[in-house]
Amino acid sequence: MAPSLTIIGIAGSLRKGSYNAALLRAARDLAPAGITIVIKNIGDLPLFNQDDEKNPPPSVRELKEAVKAADGLLIATPEYNYSVPGVLKNALDWVSRPYGDNSADDKPVAIMGASVSMTGTARAQYHLRQMFVFLNGHVLNMPEVMVPAASDKFDQDGNLTDEKTRDKVKQMLEAFVPWIKRLQGGK
Numbered sequence: 001m002a003p004s005l006t007i008i009g010i011a012g013s014l015r016k017g018s019y020n021a022a023l024l025r026a027a028r029d030l031a032p033a034g035i036t037i038v039i040k041n042i043g044d045l046p047l048f049n050q051d052d053e054k055n056p057p058p059s060v061r062e063l064k065e066a067v068k069a070a071d072g073l074l075i076a077t078p079e080y081n082y083s084v085p086g087v088l089k090n091a092l093d094w095v096s097r098p099y100g101d102n103s104a105d106d107k108p109v110a111i112m113g114a115s116v117s118m119t120g121t122a123r124a125q126y127h128l129r130q131m132f133v134f135l136n137g138h139v140l141n142m143p144e145v146m147v148p149a150a151s152d153k154f155d156q157d158g159n160l161t162d163e164k165t166r167d168k169v170k171q172m173l174e175a176f177v178p179w180i181k182r183l184q185g186g187k
Contacts, residue, residue: 012077012088019114019150020076026160079124112145120146
């Protein structure tokens with residue numbers, strides 16, 4: 001039996017009816033056997049303040065420790081003003097600080113996103129990829145999961161009902177497993 005993998009999931013939206021939180025829940029439900037996706041809420045993180053980085057509040061310490069201990073990181077991002085939301089950037093700032101204590105260092109990362117727009121978070125995802133260059137996270141290149149017209153793909157209860165999108169999420173997770181194992185040295 002193959003060892004199980006734990007992936008920390010972060011949604012970059014705080015909205016109660018967030019399509020990205022729903023996409024993350026769908027990924028958790030669609031995960032292949034042996035994969036556990038633990039969703040972390042970033043809504044209670046304070047704004048990053050470098051004065052506090054060496055003695056962060058408990059919510060930050062908990063997130064940093066969870067990311068550091070996880071086998072991988074899965075981010076579902078919306079697109080705000082052609083980029084990532086401030087709340088997601090804030091979470092990544094906390095995760096990566098202080099210098100020398102970057103919980104995302106050398107971490108396998110997968111990115112996906114849902115939007116009501118026709119670009120399906122493409123610009124936000126590419127900005128997020130740029131951020132992970134500095135964070136030294138290793139982002140899975142393919143398949144990309146960019147969900148356009150999200151309001152047509154989720155029901156009123158936040159369930160992902162679009163089969164093509166469900167299949168794409170499954171494909172990404174199935175590709176993420178060997179990516180994680182490869183980066184772990186074939187474990």
